[in-house]
Amino acid sequence: MPGPITIAFDVMGADFGPAELVRGAAHLSLEAPHIHALLVGDRDAIAEALKETRHSGERISVHHASSFVAMEEKPAEALARKPDASIALAAQLVADGEADALVTSGNTGAGILACAQRFKLIPGVRRAALAAVFPTRKPHGENEDPFSLILDVGATVEASPDDLVAFAVMGTAYAKIVSRNPNPTVALLSNGTEPLKGPASVVEAHQKLRALQGLRFVGNVEGVDIPKGTVDVIVCDGFVGNVCLKMLEGVQETVLELAQYAYKSKLRWRAGLAMLSSGIRRLKEVTDWQQYGGAPVLGFDRIFIKAHGRSKARAIANAGKVAAKAAAADLCRAIVEGLPK
Amino acid sequence: MSLPDRIDPRPPRHIYRWDLDKTYLQTEFDTFRQLMRTAFQKATEKVAVPGAAALIRELRSRGDAQLCIISGSPRQMRSVLEQKLRLDGVEWDELVLKDNVRNLLRGRFKALRGQVGYKLPVMLESRAKAPPESDEVLFGDDAEADAFIYSLYADLVAGRVSEAVLRQVLEAAAVYPDDAARIVVSWKKIPTADPVRRIFVYLERLTPPGRFSRYGPRVVPIFNYFQAALVLMADGHLSAPQVIRVAIEMIQTSGYNLLTLSNSFQDLVRRGLPLESVAKSLMQALEGPEALIGAIRPFPDIVSAFTKRLAALGSAPPPPAAVAIDYLGLIEDARPRRVKQHDRFED
DSSP states (O other): OOOOEEEEEEOSSSTTOHHHHHHHHHHHHHHOTTEEEEEEEOHHHHHHHHHTSOOOGGGEEEEEOSBOOOTTSOHHHHHHHOTTBHHHHHHHHHHTTSOSEEEEOSOHHHHHHHHHHHSOBOTTOOSOEEEEEEEEEEEETTTTEEEEEEEOSSSOSOOOHHHHHHHHHHHHHHHHHHSOOSSOEEEEEOSSSSTTOSOHHHHHHHHHHHHOTTOEEEEEEOTTHHHHTOSSEEEOOHHHHHHHHHHHHHHHHHHHHHHHHHHHHOHHHHHHHHHTHHHHHHHHHHHOGGGGOOEEEESBSSEEEEOOTTOOHHHHHHHHHHHHHHHHTTHHHHHHHHSOO | OOOOSSOOOOOOSEEEEEOOBTTTBOOOOSSHHHHHHHHHOOGGGOOBOTTHHHHHHHHHTTSSEEEEEEEEEEGGGHHHHHHHHHHTTOOOSEEEEEOHHHHHHTTOHHHHHOSHHHHHHHHHHHHHHSOTTOEEEEEEETTTTHHHHHHHHHHHHTTOSOHHHHHHHHHHTTOOHHHHHHHHHHHHHSOOOOOEEEEEEEOTTOOOGGGGGGGOTTEEEESSHHHHHHHHHHTTSSOHHHHHHHHHHHHHHHOOOHHHHHHHHHHHHHTTOOOHHHHHHHHHHHHSTTOGGGGGTTOTTHHHHHHHHHHHTOSOOOOOOOOOOOTTTTGGGGSOOOSOOOOOOOO
């Protein structure tokens, strides 16, 4: 059995309140004996939720936080005003070595800022990147994960060529560990596959990645390749990544709305959808982000997983598992080893 | 003056009543196959719950304690169970097993799995023989009806349950009339006292601890026997070195470590059990002349781990409030459980 891994969960500030996060961590305590959950948040709210949830009291501890950063608050202001906010304390506990990784589904900006204030960037990494998984047609890695990793999706707005190289290395290390993909393919997102297509930063990054050893760089890919799953890791700056991600989410939602419209409109269409129901269910399973846990914020010397604000218990438990896997495999060291010397 | 040729043992001041299956022994009998496997297991194949044997040994070592075991296992298993207890170094005063052959022959099928009609009269009869001033601590599990039966027993002896309520409960729990009569007769023989100090419910099925709050703060659900040892230390039944010895056995034989022990400690504090002084005494014992800290290597940080867990909670939560137990409202708890709970997400 692997050695114990402690995951600090910031249980406050998420859309469904602390109970859902506590339930996720509680489930993890039953399912994964090597994972210990350190729940950071309001002691009474946590105790109330734990009281009614099956869990292992041997694998859960609580760190009281008297305040938290709400979703609508401005991160810098809120963190300055609330030094005892749950995300700040959770990040500090990870920085102090009390926990091996941090999971939050609260305010993303506050999470990144709290970590930036307490963690160090890995030497050779100038900016952290928020990575997201996106469902694809093609499975990836030994786990046959039906998603590819795209980074950065919003931690920064602009990225230099060196930043893009670092993102490629970080994404590769993450895919190797989490998807058990020993040699993941990595590409730059651009407006054409030719090496000279795209803005200057992308063209320069292309040249640098071509020259980098130990990375399976396959060149540039276009937006259409994201859902196709042409490569395992897609690299772009935070502005482009965020626009792409939101657009892809929008398309997904629109397709679902169209299906609902069709279901309501005509009996024949309804019958057709009913006949397709098992396939649709399977599609829903594959594209269900809750089973993939959360999005890693890569580049810090500590593991930080940002779960969706609307995460329910299952997504939180999966985010905890992903965090534990990354911590156990020493993701940060793997990134250091992959960066250009 | 000549010395007496024999020394009578001191009357017990503390009586510890233990269930066996799932409380002391790690037993699986939810399916027919598991039941058969359990029935034919040798003593050496039976496994005690981590820390249970160490805890009993420490409780018994004070000399004024009596161990009464009441098990739902059939009488035919007596020799193998006795052998197992001896292997674990556990000495007992009473070991009562269920006469299921008799139940079968008499066609009393409800009695095969029924707990109230079996355990309650046995406990009351045992109490009738005990010194009135002796106190009791009861150990059961969450797999069956222990919290219900033990609480009812405690409140019956203390005179907090009326005969009318008792009769209603026995009827609702489908207790056979002769067992019900035996319960009432035994109960009436017992001088009224309030001997039951604690009821420990070992969470073999990991039932949420909050489910037992309906039984009041006397019932303490525990995830392991280190937790029981901590509470018993706070209650004055064990000393700090004894608690540490229970922990050592759990570390050395069952893979417990600094994290699991300190988390277990904090779990109790979160539930409002006043353990601050226990933590201090444990730290003194660890660092004291006996230097027990050496025995729990490689975990020398246990002192700071406990301190951190206490500090992490901020102020200590208030103790749980006392409640009047509504036995008729809780009657479902008295019925045998059939299905083991599974973990599912309800998104």
